[in-house]
Amino acid sequence: MQGLAVQLCQETPIPLEAAFGCAAGEMLALVGPSGSGKSTILRCIAGLHRPERGSVVVDGEAWLDRSRGIDVATHRRGVGIVVQSYALFPHMTAIGNIEAALGHLPQSQRRDKARELLALVHLSGLEDRRPAELSGGQQQRVAVARALAREPKVLLLDEPFSAVDKVTRGRLYQQLAGMRQRLAMPIVLVTHDLDEALMLADSMCLLQRGRILQHGKPLELLQRPATVEAARLVGQRNIFPGRVLEQRAELTILDWRGRQLEVAPQPQWAPGTDIAWLIPPSKVVLHRRDRPSRGEAENPVMGSIVAHVALGDTTISTVKLDGNETRTLTLQVRTYVAERNKLGIGEQVALSLLAQAIHIMPAAAPRKR
Amino acid sequence: MDTSALWLSLRLGLLTVLILLPFGILTGRWLAYRQFRGKAIVEAAVALPLVLPPTVFGYYLLVAFGAASPLGQAWTALTGQPLVFTFQGLLLASVIFNIPFAIQPMQRSFEAIPAEVRDAAACCGMTPFEALRRVELPLAWPGILTALVLSFAHTLGEFGIVLMVGGSIPGETKTVAIAIYDRVQAFDDAAAAKMSALLLAISLVAIAVTFALSGRIGRRRG
Numbered sequence: 282m283q284g285l286a287v288q289l290c291q292e293t294p295i296p297l298e299a300a301f302g303c304a305a306g307e308m309l310a311l312v313g314p315s316g317s318g319k320s321t322i323l324r325c326i327a328g329l330h331r332p333e334r335g336s337v338v339v340d341g342e343a344w345l346d347r348s349r350g351i352d353v354a355t356h357r358r359g360v361g362i363v364v365q366s367y368a369l370f371p372h373m374t375a376i377g378n379i380e381a382a383l384g385h386l387p388q389s390q391r392r393d394k395a396r397e398l399l400a401l402v403h404l405s406g407l408e409d410r411r412p413a414e415l416s417g418g419q420q421q422r423v424a425v426a427r428a429l430a431r432e433p434k435v436l437l438l439d440e441p442f443s444a445v446d447k448v449t450r451g452r453l454y455q456q457l458a459g460m461r462q463r464l465a466m467p468i469v470l471v472t473h474d475l476d477e478a479l480m481l482a483d484s485m486c487l488l489q490r491g492r493i494l495q496h497g498k499p500l501e502l503l504q505r506p507a508t509v510e511a512a513r514l515v516g517q518r519n520i521f522p523g524r525v526l527e528q529r530a531e532l533t534i535l536d537w538r539g540r541q542l543e544v545a546p547q548p549q550w551a552p553g554t555d556i557a558w559l560i561p562p563s564k565v566v567l568h569r570r571d572r573p574s575r576g577e578a579e580n581p582v583m584g585s586i587v588a589h590v591a592l593g594d595t596t597i598s599t600v601k602l603d604g605n606e607t608r609t610l611t612l613q614v615r616t617y618v619a620e621r622n623k624l625g626i627g628e629q630v631a632l633s634l635l636a637q638a639i640h641i642m643p644a645a646a647p648r649k650r
Numbered sequence: 651m652d653t654s655a656l657w658l659s660l661r662l663g664l665l666t667v668l669i670l671l672p673f674g675i676l677t678g679r680w681l682a683y684r685q686f687r688g689k690a691i692v693e694a695a696v697a698l699p700l701v702l703p704p705t706v707f708g709y710y711l712l713v714a715f716g717a718a719s720p721l722g723q724a725w726t727a728l729t730g731q732p733l734v735f736t737f738q739g740l741l742l743a744s745v746i747f748n749i750p751f752a753i754q755p756m757q758r759s760f761e762a763i764p765a766e767v768r769d770a771a772a773c774c775g776m777t778p779f780e781a782l783r784r785v786e787l788p789l790a791w792p793g794i795l796t797a798l799v800l801s802f803a804h805t806l807g808e809f810g811i812v813l814m815v816g817g818s819i820p821g822e823t824k825t826v827a828i829a830i831y832d833r834v835q836a837f838d839d840a841a842a843a844k845m846s847a848l849l850l851a852i853s854l855v856a857i858a859v860t861f862a863l864s865g866r867i868g869r870r871r872g
Contacts, residue, residue: 368766370770372787384774427770
């Protein structure tokens with residue numbers, strides 16, 4: 282079997298109960314808040330942390346299998362790792378750092394191979410610089426080249442982009458994406474940045490307190506989280522309770538505190554089921570005051586703006602709805618649209634909830650006190 | 651000047667440092683990286699010679715090395731010689747009373763190496779021994795050298811313990827520090843002054859080297 286298969290279980294030092302796979306050439310993002318166990322999972326794959334129970338199998342070869350007493354030492358596992366601080370060897374030059382990971386080659390071939398890897402990350406000419414003489418982005422690229430030097434069977438990236446400025450980060454994203462076709466091994470990326478996962482990863486595991494809440498395609502996970510908990514973790518704000526009223530051929534009808542909502546067909550929910558639903562803030566459409574727009578009839582709601590923040594190109598407005606719903610609705614519009622419509626605190630607005638964007642989930646479990 | 655005492659001191663200092671080098675690296679590294687129950691007690695035991703009066707320390711060593719002790723008896727059975735009032739006994743005492751001077755700087759310098767850098771060495775495929783040789787020692791050497799310099803200088807100057815364990819046998823256990831005391835007792839101020847100036851110079855150089863190296867440790871981490 283090609284690829285990586287991981288299964289981990291422990292109670293201390295942080296609880297962990299996770300199982301997932303990552304195919305060769307696939308990039309899997311582990312996403313979750315700090316303390317959710319994502320870095321610990323990476324350390325287990327690298328053999329830097331030993332879980333109470335579990336296994337790590339790479340291309341059919343067990344690196345860890347606690348039930349069979351197998352625990353291959355880190356230096357014998359073929360892993361390449363890039364961490365947030367890069368952990369370069371400060372006393373070695375850029376090329377020396379890469380050569381340090383080429384112990385599997387004869388001495389005579391190491392220098393050439395290291396040069397080739399430096400060229401791959403566009404650092405030719407900086408061979409003799411020490412890490413302290415390199416910029417953050419350059420250090421990151423040396424770390425990537427060093428991680429690839431062993432021709433690892435698994436590439437592990439632990440928040441490798443979080444210590445550089447935004448412009449550099451954009452360039453490093455491009456560079457990594459450009460290198461992807463050369464990387465035939467499973468790649469596991471740990472990040473707390475959903476956009477990063479969305480941009481780079483093929484699949485994504487959403488982690489909370491050491492458990493995988495959901496595993497799927499990043500976009501799918503962001504737009505269609507399986508539970509309210511997952512929805513909150515991916516930053517969805519418009520989560521409301523409701524009940525399925527009726528299933529029609531190409532519509533599902535919801536009751537939302539006395540209001541009827543028409544939503545895209547999700548026939549798996551039987552009429553009468555209590556559910557939760559969400560709509561992304563960008564799918565709440567503002568009606569223009571001067572002339573009605575075509576979406577007018579689609580789940581219209583009215584309310585007044587209670588908070589209003591412009592964040593550069595986009596503006597986030599919080600709306601107190603007329604009717605029985607006490608929770609506020611958040612909408613996101615282009616800032617010029619907000620200005621043209623003179624949105625501001627206290628203003629009345631007419632909105633539509635786009636039927637295609639409404640996603641149904643199981644009703645939220647009561648929050649633990 | 652008592653040159654035989656001077657040579658004896660130099661020999662004692664060098665041998666002490668040679669024994670402490672591997673011992674200090676292993677123990678200092680162990681204390682730096684491992685967390686275990688009772689670590690504070692081990693660290694306190696390591697530091698104890700710093701605060702114990704030399705005569706008290708010397709007294710216990712004398713008891714522990716003596717013909718009545720298991721250690722003394724085992725040594726005599728093995729070598730046919732007593733451990734007290736011999737160079738070998740003095741060397742053993744010297745190694746023991748230099749433990750804090752050797753281990754503490756080494757421990758600090760290993761602690762200064764980020765755990766991630768050590769992890770990176772393993773992920774680069776280095777065996778633990780290769781990681782020690784290629785990553786840890788090159789990063790920790792200022793602390794290791796500091797430890798050796800301090801131990802050496804301290805060996806030359808130690809008086810109380812040497813007198814208790816070694817006595818003052820010329821050519822066997824009479825070190826330069828004891829020779830100075832001897833010369834003063836004999837009203838030979840010129841010889842005492844010469845040897846004192848020499849020890850002063852060695853101590854000054856040792857401290858200067860130590861300060862210069864600890865400055866280097868700081869820069870390395872930057």
